[in-house]
Amino acid sequence: MLGQDLAHDLMGKVGFGELAFWLVAGRRPTPSETRVFEAVLVALADHGFTPTAIAARLTYLSAPESVQGALAAGLLGGGSRFLGVTEDAGRFLAGTLASSTWTDDMPDADWDTIALAAVKDARAERRLVPGLGHPVHKQEDPRTPVLYTIASEEGLYGPHLRLFAAIGRVHPQVLGRTLPLNGAGVCGAALADLGLPIDMLRGFALLARAAGILGHLAEERRDPIGMDIYHAIDRNTAYIPDEA
Structure with missing residues (x-):
């Protein structure tokens, strides 16, 4: 094998x-x-x-x-609806990155600019942003900060996770409400940052x-x-x- x-x-x-x-x-x-x-x-x-x-x-x-x-x-x-959010979020993030100009050392403000444009585009096209919101955890999905911490500790906090974090910061400007970053969506971002096929x-x-x-x-x-x-x-x- x-x-x-x-x-x-x-x-x-x-x-x-x-x-x-x-x-x-x-x-x-x-x-x-x-x-x-x-x-x-x-x-x-x-x-x-x-x-x-x-x-x-x-x-x-x-x-x-x-x-x-x-x-x-x-x-x-x-x-x-169930289990697909991981791939859907990874695909959304990867597509956004592919059509954007970004660098690993960009400040959060630049990531926020990319994220804001992506959320606005999704809203204009009447599409949901995969990984935003959770049916049970209305304030914070407890898996989300743990996964971000582990990725940071291991030096694997890459562009997909950075973009997803930025989406978490800027989406209220577009949607008019604050939604938690779904843990399954963070999983998709983390897997994409590991270089696994979307x-x-x-x-x-x-x-x-x-x-x-x-x-x-x-x-x-x-x-x-x-x-x-x-x-x-x-x-x-x-x-x-x-x-x-």
């Missing part, structure tokens, strides 16, 4: 997160890159009873002999969520709630036929 002897060069010597990075990037990450990358995986592993977790639990209820089917059902639900970022979110879904399925075996979910919907939903 990767030109290495799997049994002698990798097993017991390479962590799973490090291996995942290596497989996609085609190069072994540095210890600093591994720390940031694995922090992202932990941040994205589980968000509670999201539709993806519920789908996995109900599939397991229907087919308890098929753990693979339940796990797959949960992963298949990863899209623009169109693979959702795959990393799914990799992380696979662990979370597996945990849900293990919990479903120990303390099942799938039947309760089914009954709650079946017994409390009234069918109203369409009028002819």
Whole structure:
């Protein structure tokens, strides 16, 4: 694997997160890159009873002999509303950087100028800025400052993270309200700063969520709630036929 002897060069010597990075990037990450990358995986592993977790639990209820089917059902639900923010934010930031003139040593004021133009353009085109806002954390997503701190400590606070931080500072001027920087969006910025392919970022979110879904399925075996979910919907939903 990767030109290495799997049994002698990798097993017991390479962590799973490090291996995942290596497989996609085609190069072994540095210890600093591994720390940031694995922090992202932990941040994205589980968000509670999201539709993806519920789908996995109900599939397991229907087919308890098929753990693979339940796990797959949960992963298949990863899209623009759940799990997609990581890639969407990375893509938005990368696109903005590609059309802007920037340097690593720019002051915050210059980053704010680029961010303000990007937010204004998105508003004019009636597009949301990916990674702004959170359904639960209205003031601050607790993952956000932790990820920024880790990236800074490891010398990996790059242009995508800088631009996203600038968006956090300037968006109230355009939107008229202050929204938190979503941790999943910060994950996208951090992964992009690691040089990972933008169109693979959702795959990393799914990799992380696979662990979370597996945990849900293990919990479903120990303390099942799938039947309760089914009954709650079946017994409390009234069918109203369409009028002819």
